[in-house]
Amino acid sequence: MGISALPQLRRYQTAMTSLFSELNPEQLAAITLPPQSALILAGAGSGKTRVLTTRIAYLIQSGQANPHQILAVTFTNKAAKEMLVRISAMLPINLRNLWIGTFHGICHRMLRMHYLDAGLLQNFQILDSADQLALIKRIQKILAVDEKRFPPRQVQWFINNAKESGLRAAFVISDDAYSRRMQEIYHAYEQQCQKESAVDFAELLLRCYELLSRNEILRQHYCERFSHVLIDEFQDTNSLQYRWLKLLAGIGRPDAAAVFAVGDDDQSIYSFRGACVSNMVDYEREFGIAKVIKLEQNYRSHGHILEAANELIRNNPQRLGKNLWTSEGKGEPLRIYGAVNDHEETAFVVEEIKSLHVSGIALSEIALLYRSNAQSRILEHGLFNAGIPYRVYGGMRFFDRQEIKHALAYLRLIANPNDDSALLRVINFPTRGIGARSLEQLQDDAKESGASLWHTAMQKSGGETVLAHDLSKPLRGIAGFVRLILAMQQACQTLPLPQIIEHILEHSELLAFYGKERDGAERLENLNELINAATSFVHETDDDSLTEFLAHASLEAGEHQAGSGQEALQLMTVHAAKGLEFHSVFLSGLEEGLFPHENSINEINGLAEERRLMYVAMTRARRRLYLSFAHNRMLHGQIRYNVASRFISEIPQNCIKWLKQSFSNSAHENESRKSIFSQSFTGNQQGFSSNHDSWKIGQNVLHAKFGAGVIINCEGSGSDARVQINFAQSGSKWLLLEYAKLTKA
């Protein structure tokens, strides 16, 4: 090394030292691994993102790779963005050539670059789930498929599943009438997508996979380019994504990339949408991972919380094995509250949040979690009445709003007139006198000629000759619509992106329409926000192509949530809480049937996934964790009787502080219980006797073989008297009272 390199070396060493400060030995080992494929088992709160980002910074800083050679894959846009921000903070260099993105984002990027090889048009559009569903419905109508026998959602599920298994319609196995019909729909869907130049989410992955597997030159190119591939949340990959990775990384080739996979099998909670935890084991074997690095030191939670979570997850079979620990103390015990009903549970949560807030904990540092969205209503109700500001996560996203979808449909039509879906969405919105009759006629004509709706509509209106683009007159009927779109297309050729949107909003009369609507103010605001979104898109990406903006809108439906950053209590499902942390966490509705959810009990490995979900929920808490349940709860308009979740009994007693045992003998509680039953069961069998014991619905009982349970139903009398009992361990059963030998618990 020459003298001139010395200052650089010194600078490099200083940079490295600061990069590595305060890392634990395992983190450091992971970050500085030699360039070979690795698996990092990163427990909750173990500094996973830090390891991932520091690894990238290290590779670049140490000269092992330049940004151009690195590919980092995440699951959400949020994670990708955060990674980029953190790397930028570590490295004061231009990261333009560093590819960071979601699987879908990266596949999309490749497809745009190689659209010809991928068999796509340059202006191909991306269908989000709602677009996809609409298209499927349309196709079912054309094929005259009974929507009762073939619910569009199931068809959608079928198609996406096939694609995620790498199967085109032609290769789907169909050995009965039902699956043959499914295949038929899938086939027609494939054709229609190609005709409209539309690509759904699963298609992005499958096309890209096929592109790489078919095109040796391209694959060679990317194998040579990416010497390092880093993957976040590896436990959430589906099988197609894993196959794509094997292809891209060039597994088995001499120039194979070093894959750095980070994941946690205990936090795999998305198998219901195709995630394949077994990918981790396959990966270990197929990529020849010599040593798995485990990050087990937790920087988030206090001891009791970790111990409880560890003990819980130990009940799962087939784990890769991992135990979180902390250098912090035991901290507070978990607080458990057993309520009689959902109202009492809510009252408890509300009171406790109030006092936490009074004691100085910011509301935004408190999370109220639940297993299913239906649970939020009663909680929201209680919070609202108590005047506690809260924010519910999930739900409608910016680009999913109907006014935004309408505006985007006009834009899509301008970018790609063959987009039948977009045309159908706006041809009569706002209404311009095109009824079902003329629409049907248009669709029939299009079907006959095999042309797109747009093409057909244009011919009907007399071709392009008629078109004096006069926007000053009202544009009615199909001919009017055609003139409108043509005029828009022409105007948009010269305008920059934000002005294009302004233009279409104005001339489509969307603004006028929502201006007249009763509660159109918010929609107008959102439409205005769409212009802002376009402005910042152009600003951030230096790209003002309409097609790119539309792709952005489909791929990043989120992040545009209003009202974020406010000081408010955080309400969300456990799934939505993954990756987040809070000072205090309330976990509500811990009942058999709800959490673990009854539907999951019958699924293969369903219970294990529920337990992982519970594990994820618990490890969100830094200092304080509340668990609560209610013995009876209103669900789907009926009162349901439940026992406490088995997960509570899997937590060691020494970690727990019971704030209130359910059904203790206090007179007050018995009173409140009675009143509830008499209220909700007027007209029903209220109770009956046998062996001078009276058994009531809601009674906690013990059975010699099945253990603890709750009576949830009863019928018959005398020696025929039977009770239905929901047992904690074995689910609900009907038992003859005479033989059941029940005791009150």
Added chain:
DNA sequence: GTCAAGTCGATTTTT
């Protein structure tokens, strides 16, 4: 084309 009544279904969800 709009509104009201009727039906149906109800874990979890990102891209």
Added chain:
DNA sequence: TCGACTTGAC
């Protein structure tokens, strides 16, 4: 129970 969605009447 409640909401989304479809159907039928003007």
